[in-house]
Amino acid sequence: MSQRVRTLIFLLPLLGFVGLAGFLYSGLFSDPSKLESVLVGREIPSFELPDLYNPDRTHDQSIVGGRPMLLNVWATWCPTCYAEHTFLNKLREKDVYIIGLNYKDDSRAAAVNWLQDLGDPYQINLFDQSGMLALDLGVYGAPETFVLDADGVVLYRHVGDMNQRVWDDKVAPLYYQARRDVGLPVPDERQAEVK
Amino acid sequence: MRLMSQILTIMGVLLLSGFSLPAAAENANYTFETEAQERQFRQLINELRCPKCQNQSIADSDAPLALDLRERVYQMTKDGASRDEIIDFMRVRYGDFVHYKPPMNATTMVLWWGPGLVLLLGIGTIIYRVRQQRREPDQLSAIEQQRLDELMAEEKQQSDKERRE
Numbered sequence: 001m002s003q004r005v006r007t008l009i010f011l012l013p014l015l016g017f018v019g020l021a022g023f024l025y026s027g028l029f030s031d032p033s034k035l036e037s038v039l040v041g042r043e044i045p046s047f048e049l050p051d052l053y054n055p056d057r058t059h060d061q062s063i064v065g066g067r068p069m070l071l072n073v074w075a076t077w078c079p080t081c082y083a084e085h086t087f088l089n090k091l092r093e094k095d096v097y098i099i100g101l102n103y104k105d106d107s108r109a110a111a112v113n114w115l116q117d118l119g120d121p122y123q124i125n126l127f128d129q130s131g132m133l134a135l136d137l138g139v140y141g142a143p144e145t146f147v148l149d150a151d152g153v154v155l156y157r158h159v160g161d162m163n164q165r166v167w168d169d170k171v172a173p174l175y176y177q178a179r180r181d182v183g184l185p186v187p188d189e190r191q192a193e194v195k
Numbered sequence: 196m197r198l199m200s201q202i203l204t205i206m207g208v209l210l211l212s213g214f215s216l217p218a219a220a221e222n223a224n225y226t227f228e229t230e231a232q233e234r235q236f237r238q239l240i241n242e243l244r245c246p247k248c249q250n251q252s253i254a255d256s257d258a259p260l261a262l263d264l265r266e267r268v269y270q271m272t273k274d275g276a277s278r279d280e281i282i283d284f285m286r287v288r289y290g291d292f293v294h295y296k297p298p299m300n301a302t303t304m305v306l307w308w309g310p311g312l313v314l315l316l317g318i319g320t321i322i323y324r325v326r327q328q329r330r331e332p333d334q335l336s337a338i339e340q341q342r343l344d345e346l347m348a349e350e351k352q353q354s355d356k357e358r359r360e
Contacts, residue, residue: 006327013320016313023305035246038290104259131263138288140246140260 037138037146037157044071044152045136052102052111052125063124065152068178069097070145070171072122072162073134075105076114078142084161088121091167094187096175099124103142104131147171149178225269236272239281240265242296246289 044064051057072088074081088098100122105111108127128134137146147156155174158166173193176186180194227233240254245261253261271281285293297303335343
């Protein structure tokens, strides 16, 4: 056996150790509070939930699809939801289609008051008192925002507040690309991001 | 050494005792028809991780989400779902993360096999080296051999001389 092969065999455990250490080290910098969504690339599960404003009216999965949209999970007990609300109102002004999923709120009245005081950025408001749709979506906190394409397939899930940075970096390119894909208008300032 | 073994003993006892805080949540009124169902329920709520709190099982956590998940495990168990069905149900929603024992796949392979592989490589190398050394006894270079012969000759002369005296 040549000297070279022998050196290589001698160095193998060291290489293995360095590789393993590198892998574990990189794990130190991943954010453990952000869980990957298993729903990405799949359709929203079926559901049937009452409207937030009108208890007699129910919505099912047919409200999803037909156009790209955001599904925003929120609650009045969630301080971060308060923080992101202004930005959601801004998106509404830009004609971004958002469905609100009110998640395990203290009461229907509390949620309705919140929207009346702060403005309602949502096209449709779902009232998920038991949190069962949220459970099917794999939601583990609020706020969370799902980006859906025109077929109701999840393109992206963002955990935490929606803000200008998240919108510009992650969500807007996906959302407007999906709009372009089904022939819906894309605003001029977003043209560069879609093809 | 003495202290070390004492520390190890204490650690062992803590490990065996489960080292867990009393689970306030487990006292809720969950009633079952069969003992097997109750066993499955207790086992599962200790094996499923609370996605919100990360280092607690859903039995240990009082987060509202943990409560929901416990309730779901309870309902499914009562409805006759098997252990695997319930774990799969959770996995479809919260990913592999939700079970404390992640399945073997491309991303977890390194964690499952990495340390053992490195250990085996190390042991293998040591065995290889030891065998190599046994097979090839140390050879002296020509100069070293010559010097050794000289020294032995000197030594012999010395002892011969001493004997004569």
